[in-house]
Structures are given as structure tokens and as C-alpha cells.
Amino acid sequence: GAVVSQHPSRVICKSGTSVKIECRSLDFQATTMFWYRQFPKKSLMLMATSNEGSKATYEQGVEKDKFLINHASLTLSTLTVTSAHPEDSSFYICSAPRQTGAADNEQFFGPGTRLTVL
């Protein structure tokens, strides 16, 4: 089946630094990828939609200047958390839709990246 990878799986950084998270679709192309954030014991919340070759679309309340998204190729989207602070500590998950039939589409999720900001 289709696989979506994320790197790194876990990162610990100091407050004020920037962290880049990569999301790759390994055996299919994705013009769109989604970035979610999940706090402990909470559900996934959509942060933004990453669009290949154009600007990302951010959900209400998500700062686009803080969470930079770059979708430079059909298999790679990156999320950079700029000037990270402890409240940005969370589980970040990406997903990519893949056409699985003539009128069918399935979302494949990455394994997630655990960010801890000290």
C-alpha cells in the first residue's frame, strides 16, 4: 500500500529555535498534503493544506508566519516551526490523498513527529 513518511520522528529543541519536519509520499505523487497537530489526549486538528507549486492554505487561528509550509515537489512537503516555544510542543502528522479508484480517494497518514520544545 501507499506509504507516507515523516522525518524526524522525534525532535527536542530549545525555545527560540526553528524546526523543520518533512513529509514524503514514497510511492505516489501528491499535489495536496495536509498538516495536522495533536495535543495529548486530544484529537487531530487540521493546521494547513499544502499545495504543490502554490501557497499553503491555513486554518483559522494558525499563524502562517510561524508555521511555514513548502510543497516544492509532488512527493515532499515541509513544515517549519519558526521560533518554537514550549506551547508548540505537540505531535505533528501529515497526510496525503491518493486516488485509489475512478472515483475513490484515500488519505494516507505519516507516522507523526513528536516535537518537544524546552
Add this chain to the structure above:
Amino acid sequence: DAKTTQPPSMDCAEGRAANLPCNHSTISGNEYVYWYRQIHSQGPQYIIHGLKNNETNEMASLIITEDRKSSTLILPHATLRDTAVYYCIVRFSSGSARQLTFGSGTQLTVLP
């Protein structure tokens, strides 16, 4: 996308069937019912989806009521590895590359 309601938690004995309910009373005629699960500290995993008819695959069965206002995910022989949060999601179109909107889900705990 229609809102769903699921019980926050359920227990199931290992080897028994796990039946997870979901209410989606505002579902529209061309919205699909999807089920995903998330094992602790992992990304969500697709399980099954359906529109009107009952569906079965190697992981589970999906039973959708005739009025489509509710559905049940059935894991026929639950194992300890099935312990996870199960999300029932209703989407407008399975052909659309839209994001998924996650509710609170049901924490299923399979007991030895």
C-alpha cells in the same frame, strides 16, 4: 461534512467481536462514512469506508443502517493490538482530495 457522535470509550475482551457505534444523523445522501484508527503515538490508519451498503474487508466490517443515520464498525476477533482510538468520519465525497475532520473518537481497549 456531517458531524458524528461516538462513545468516548469501550472495552472488549480479546477474541471477542468489538462493535463500535457511530451516529451521523445529519448525513446527506452522497456523504460517505469512513473509519480510521490511531494507535498511541502513531499516525491514523484507514480501516474501511462505505456509502449505503455494508462493507467488509480484511480488517473489519461496516454496517450502515438503512436510513444511514448511524453505523457500526465491527472487529470480528479483537486482539490486544486493536487497542486504539477509532474515528468515525463522514465525508462529502470519496473522490475529493479534501482533509479529514476528526472528532473525539472512541478509545477501544482490548482486555486480555
